[in-house]
Amino acid sequence: MKQAVQKxxxxxxxxxxxxxxxxxxxxxxxxxxxxxxxxGKFLADGHFNAAVYFPYEFNKAIADLGYSNIFVSYAPNTPFLAVLFVPFSLLPLAAAKILFNCISVLLFLFSLKKIVLHYKIPDFYVLLIPVLFFVPIKNELLFGQVYFLLFFLLSESWLAYEKKMFFKMSILLAVAILLKVFPALLVLVFVFKKQFIPLLYLVFCGLFLMAFSMLFTGINIWEFYFFSVLPKASNGEIAGEYVANYQSVFMFLKQLLVYDKTWNPTGFDLPVLFVALLLAFKIKLVAIGFYISRKANNSLFVLAYWIVAMVLISPYGSTYTFILLIFPVFALVKSPYSTVVKTAAFLLLMLVNFIPVAQLVVLPFPVSYLRLFALLGFFGILVWMMIRYVNLKIISVVVVVPFLLVLILKKKEMVVSDCVLKNPPILIYDFKVSGNELTYYYWNENGENRKTIAFEAKHNISSKIKHNQVFYNGKKMATDSGHKSKALVIDKKILYLSDFGRGIGFYNLRMVSVK
Structure with a gap:
């Protein structure tokens, strides 16, 4: 009895x-x-379409339901997520959040207990979790995030994989991928191990679940997601152009090497080097993962490596994501290395989880990326534990060759337009020019807002937007890849709204000269 209580x-x-x-x-x-x-609510009401991915339309629809002080963006979530949340949308918002949090905690604790038992983790180390992950757990529940659910899906699918229960594994992992996409990186484990049976199971289950969701969402919104939403999300375009809060390798390299007159005037103007370095970094992570997946005897080490690789490859990050770092913590606990090494790793992880990013991002670059550096240090210790499995010479060749090819072959893309406003709000949805004034309309947690500034203009006429490009006198004028919603010809310039370089639907006011 005493032992049970202590346990x-x-x-x-x-x-x-x-x-x-x-x-x-x-x-x-x-x-x-x-x-x-x-x-989920708009899906249940039959109003779930591509408009939910445009934040003005999404927030306006929420406000029309009578809700206030809410400012959200559905991107980059998949349409499948809405299907999952239809049952919760039948409850009032507050009650639904409480219920979801309760279910998430139960699933999290259930899977955590199974992981501890399966890998024979000493129960003492369970005490570390509320210490090391105090902030991620707190924010997960306060904001009603899905990472407890994701932890459950990944842990249960991995345990099923180890027990060769491939159908169960495939269902759970497919749901995880359809929730947050980045767990798809685990597919490489099956490819590298040449385990095609679980891979086929996973492909079948993923396609089946996607097809099932299409019965409710339709096919068009999935097409829009894959061709418009996902490419932007993969390029770090969730809201603004440069977001140090993400604390990602992608955003660090972008701020270092991609100059922008408005958003990043201190950065180097070396965008091709940015692309080359980012590609080299991703290839290196995958190449190291190849050797670890093939040669490591400890499956927990394999899972731990790929979890951290997922976090590092993602162009955006958050405190909730770090809940998944419980897997590498347990891998460290089971490693044969000294207490000094483990303590150093845990201290780095505490920096990752406890550094207040809001205070960090106001510091000068690159100090503003201290959390990222701590995460890279933690990752370095993890890789060092497995370095004996890795052929560094082959990896160097695999990384250097594509890096050089990109430097040699890729051309710098020219941006022909400029931002009109120096410090614009995050979401402008309309504008007008009258007399010598420019009025722009924007949305935030307080709903609709407007601001008027001086703007010299003799006359203005509407310009056409066709195939998502701005035309004037039959000639294409604004050629950026962003979605556009309005354009005016002001004297010899065209003002238009575009989400170029930003999250989908997060329009900014841009200007291009008429030639």
Missing amino acids: YSYWIPIVLHCVFYIFKAAAFPAGDFANYYFG
């Missing part, structure tokens, strides 16, 4: 931590949960 006492802190923030979340704003909830 389960190690779980009390994490249970209390979760329960406390379930109650705190009840009085907290809807946060990110509103994305999922209203996606």
